[in-house]
Amino acid sequence: MDIEDIHKNTKILIDGTPYNVDEAEFVKPGKGRAIYRLKLRNLVSGGVIDRTYHSSDTIEEVHISSQDEQFLYKEGDHYVFMDTETFEQEFIGEEHVGDKKNFLKEGTVVTVQRMGDRPLDITLPITVDLAVVKTELATKTATITSQDKKAVLETGYTIGVPTFIREGDIIKVDTRTGKYMERVVTKK
Amino acid sequence: MTEDERQRLIRIKPNLERRALIYQFIRDFFREQGFLEVETPIRAPAIAPELNITPFESENWFLAASPELHMKRLLAAGCERIFQLSHCFRKGERGRQHNPEFALLEWYRAKADYRRVIEDTEQLILTIARRLGPGSVIQYRGQSIDLSLPWHRITVRDAFLQAAGWDPLATLDPLRFDTDLVTKVIPSFNPSRPTVLLDYPAAMASLARLKPNDPRVAERAEIFISELELANVYSELTDKDEQEKRFRQEIEQIQREQGRQMPMPQSFLEAVANLPECGGIALGVDRLVMLFCNASSIDDVIAFTVDTA
Numbered sequence: 001m002d003i004e005d006i007h008k009n010t011k012i013l014i015d016g017t018p019y020n021v022d023e024a025e026f027v028k029p030g031k032g033r034a035i036y037r038l039k040l041r042n043l044v045s046g047g048v049i050d051r052t053y054h055s056s057d058t059i060e061e062v063h064i065s066s067q068d069e070q071f072l073y074k075e076g077d078h079y080v081f082m083d084t085e086t087f088e089q090e091f092i093g094e095e096h097v098g099d100k101k102n103f104l105k106e107g108t109v110v111t112v113q114r115m116g117d118r119p120l121d122i123t124l125p126i127t128v129d130l131a132v133v134k135t136e137l138a139t140k141t142a143t144i145t146s147q148d149k150k151a152v153l154e155t156g157y158t159i160g161v162p163t164f165i166r167e168g169d170i171i172k173v174d175t176r177t178g179k180y181m182e183r184v185v186t187k188k
Numbered sequence: 189m190t191e192d193e194r195q196r197l198i199r200i201k202p203n204l205e206r207r208a209l210i211y212q213f214i215r216d217f218f219r220e221q222g223f224l225e226v227e228t229p230i231r232a233p234a235i236a237p238e239l240n241i242t243p244f245e246s247e248n249w250f251l252a253a254s255p256e257l258h259m260k261r262l263l264a265a266g267c268e269r270i271f272q273l274s275h276c277f278r279k280g281e282r283g284r285q286h287n288p289e290f291a292l293l294e295w296y297r298a299k300a301d302y303r304r305v306i307e308d309t310e311q312l313i314l315t316i317a318r319r320l321g322p323g324s325v326i327q328y329r330g331q332s333i334d335l336s337l338p339w340h341r342i343t344v345r346d347a348f349l350q351a352a353g354w355d356p357l358a359t360l361d362p363l364r365f366d367t368d369l370v371t372k373v374i375p376s377f378n379p380s381r382p383t384v385l386l387d388y389p390a391a392m393a394s395l396a397r398l399k400p401n402d403p404r405v406a407e408r409a410e411i412f413i414s415e416l417e418l419a420n421v422y423s424e425l426t427d428k429d430e431q432e433k434r435f436r437q438e439i440e441q442i443q444r445e446q447g448r449q450m451p452m453p454q455s456f457l458e459a460v461a462n463l464p465e466c467g468g469i470a471l472g473v474d475r476l477v478m479l480f481c482n483a484s485s486i487d488d489v490i491a492f493t494v495d496t497a
Binding site: 004025026027028029030031032033034035052054055056 | 392
């Protein structure tokens with residue numbers, strides 16, 4: 001596309017890396033060439049850079065798709081998802097899931113952003129409910145409010161929880177902070 | 189979120205009222221000095237060919253990108269002091285200070301050069317400031333600006349040597365010139381005073397004459413207040429052959445680099461033969477209104493822009 005057609009939130013590709021146009025400023029000396037000053041956010045790393053373009057420069061626009069997919073199971077170093085509209089299965093490599101694996105349990109629906117076939121990012125629900133598979137019994141001296149007791153969740157993630165949490169409880173976790181929020185189900 | 193049209197227009201109504209006052213003060217200023225208000229075609233068969241200004245086409249004619257050529261045809265016929273407030277059109281120019289359709293004030297004086305026209309501009313803007321109320325010190329985007337005379341003048345060469353570290357008369361590099369002008373030179377100007385940037389490299393003269401005692405530069409100036417480029421001033425080129433040669437080069441370059449076909453403005457060239465020595469200026473009225481309304485965007489001083497038309 002021509003630089004003239006750029007606007008805020010256009011997605012462009014520079015050296016194979018996708019960027020979002022966070023800001024586009026048009027400046028032009030009356031008799032001179034148009035200059036476009038862009039603030040670009042790297043869609044893979046999140047880093048922000050400034051770039052200056054001139055009229056008649058061309059840039060590569062990139063289409064980013066976004067769809068809801070349900071996590072089915074893990075197979076080797078791939079995570080298998082199912083498109084909730086087409087029911088097609090999609091394989092996403094471990095490297096794209098990253099730390100989000102800590103909150104990914106079978107059945108969770110996430111939003112997957114792709115550039116062509118290439119997965120860029122996975123957006124988790126803000127909270128997920130996960131079962132505690134291992135934690136120690138509270139000692140009598142522990143205070144009720146502290147969250148310094150360690151618990152291992154069904155995804156393998158280790159989290160700080162209040163002392164009253166026991167193995168088999170289901171707790172709500174904030175996926176943005178990775179912190180315990182509340183107990184959802186108490187083991188009978 | 190898009191603002192409801194009615195709310196938007198109510199919000200900018202004080203600016204539109206101030207805009208109308210500014211138009212009135214501009215007309216008063218020129219009438220009092222014996223200038224004739226003129227009107228020239230908005231749609232014409234030929235306009236000045238300019239590499240960096242893309243015109244809108246209209247049934248094989250063009251929408252005016254400036255009224256300059258017709259104004260000079262009037263000068264050549266003996267109208268010695270003329271001014272015009274008109275709408276002009278430039279394709280693709282859209283930003284915080286740009287709308288593809290915009291208001292231009294042009295005026296020309298016979299038997300004068302660019303210095304005299306710069307003085308007119310100083311007087312005009314100071315007069316508007318006084319008549320609007322605040323006097324010679326105005327507030328724009330959190331900055332006090334003192335409009336009292338005379339304004340600071342600096343040559344292009346000195347400004348570039350100081351702010352960008354190179355001499356644009358020694359090195360011809362239009363792309364670097366435009367980039368450094370915007371990113372280094374203009375930001376280096378004193379924000380509390382207007383700045384007049386004088387004497388552009390001869391290759392960027394356009395329709396200006398070269399300085400008689402220094403042909404490396406053209407008698408061309410630009411006037412800046414805050415970050416606003418307000419006006420472009422010339423001692424007008426009155427040499428028909430030189431004008432035709434520059435137009436021919438520009439037309440060839442436009443064809444070569446952009447594939448655009450621009451016709452030679454023949455009627456204008458014939459008039460240049462009779463053009464008296466004169467100075468002229470194009471001043472962006474929307475930006476002038478922005479300045480006096482303390483508005484950071486051109487969208488706040490135009491009722492309907494390209495996005496809301």
